[in-house]
Amino acid sequence: MELIISNLTKTYSNGVRALNAISLTIPQGMFGLLGPNGAGKSTLMRTIATLQDADLGSIHLDGIDVLNDKQAVRERLGYLPQDFGLYPRINAETMLDHIAQMKGIGNKSERKELVEALLNRVNLFKDRKKALGTFSGGMRQRFGIAQALVGSPSLIIVDEPTAGLDPSERNRFYNLLSEIGENTIVILSTHIVEDVNTLCSNMAIICMGEVLMQGKPKDGLAMVNGKIFQKSIEKSDLDQYRKDYHVISTKLISGKLSLRIESEEVPGNGFEPASADLEDVYFSFISKKVDPITI
Numbered sequence: 001m002e003l004i005i006s007n008l009t010k011t012y013s014n015g016v017r018a019l020n021a022i023s024l025t026i027p028q029g030m031f032g033l034l035g036p037n038g039a040g041k042s043t044l045m046r047t048i049a050t051l052q053d054a055d056l057g058s059i060h061l062d063g064i065d066v067l068n069d070k071q072a073v074r075e076r077l078g079y080l081p082q083d084f085g086l087y088p089r090i091n092a093e094t095m096l097d098h099i100a101q102m103k104g105i106g107n108k109s110e111r112k113e114l115v116e117a118l119l120n121r122v123n124l125f126k127d128r129k130k131a132l133g134t135f136s137g138g139m140r141q142r143f144g145i146a147q148a149l150v151g152s153p154s155l156i157i158v159d160e161p162t163a164g165l166d167p168s169e170r171n172r173f174y175n176l177l178s179e180i181g182e183n184t185i186v187i188l189s190t191h192i193v194e195d196v197n198t199l200c201s202n203m204a205i206i207c208m209g210e211v212l213m214q215g216k217p218k219d220g221l222a223m224v225n226g227k228i229f230q231k232s233i234e235k236s237d238l239d240q241y242r243k244d245y246h247v248i249s250t251k252l253i254s255g256k257l258s259l260r261i262e263s264e265e266v267p268g269n270g271f272e273p274a275s276a277d278l279e280d281v282y283f284s285f286i287s288k289k290v291d292p293i294t295i
């Protein structure tokens with residue numbers, strides 16, 4: 001199973017080119033789509049989910065022409081959008097039953113069995129009678145996964161799912177996603193590098209509507225390995241360092257600024273070699289397009 005995106009291009013009516021000839025090959029398993037705000041992630045996710053059209057290009061899911069055979073894709077798709085609205089007064093069980101009915105599962109006892117199995121799967125069975133409006137952020141996201149799983153989809157899209165979750169809920173959500181990723185394509189769109197590091201076997205970095213990198217996280221690491229150096233500096237010296245080096249990220253630690261730079265040569269001047277992580281890969285790529293330093 002494979003999702004193949006070729007030359008996908010979309011310009012909104014206000015002139016913003018959200019997707020600029022995007023080409024990606026997404027295999028089975030968890031695929032991380034990383035990019036800063038405004039990179040085009042949601043536009044891409046909505047287009048794959050058949051909710052909006054592209055101007056140019058194609059998407060194929062195992063031979064199905066996604067842009068032209070929307071119904072066939074919808075039958076195989078589970079989607080957890082960024083802004084997932086819930087009816088606050090309806091309980092989880094009733095809502096899921098309703099969604100299953102809408103997705104064409106007409107047989108009542110079959111639906112009951114499915115709803116029970118899904119609620120168990122996302123660990124919400126004991127909360128099934130609670131109104132959705134009383135759910136915590138993590139419970140809402142797990143419910144979102146349950147509704148995405150109705151109909152046993154072969155393609156699941158989750159758009160920035162862990163924003164606002166506390167660490168234990170995030171962990172639970174991670175475990176659930178990685179279980180699902182074992183036999184489907186799961187596309188996880190996020191700007192949280194850690195999510196991709198923990199979960200994804202393949203990834204892409206997009207920025208300003210373009211693919212800057214695609215491959216395995218370890219391929220990305222190999223690209224920057226040995227080129228990342230760090231130094232703790234005074235905040236007031238930052239501008240000078242930015243002129244002299246390719247600064248990819250900064251972190252404020254106890255009032256001092258920890259600077260990470262990318263350099264082909266050993267920079268000297270008190271810089272220490274640092275072991276590269278996926279955040280370095282991310283910043284290395286996006287710094288070629290946008291200014292990643294926001295302090």
Ligand SMILES: Nc1ncnc2c1ncn2[C@@H]1O[C@H](COP(=O)(O)OP(=O)(O)OP(=O)(O)O)[C@@H](O)[C@H]1O
Pocket residue numbers: 012013014016017018035036037038039040041042043044191
């Ligand atoms: N309906 C729209 N009309 C006009 N411009 C839009 C529309 N939707 C998105 N854009 C613009 O297209 C670009 C890509 O937006 P998109 O929401 O796809 O990015 P994103 O990577 O999902 O960002 P975020 O993480 O902030 O959601 C942005 O510049 C955005 O302002």
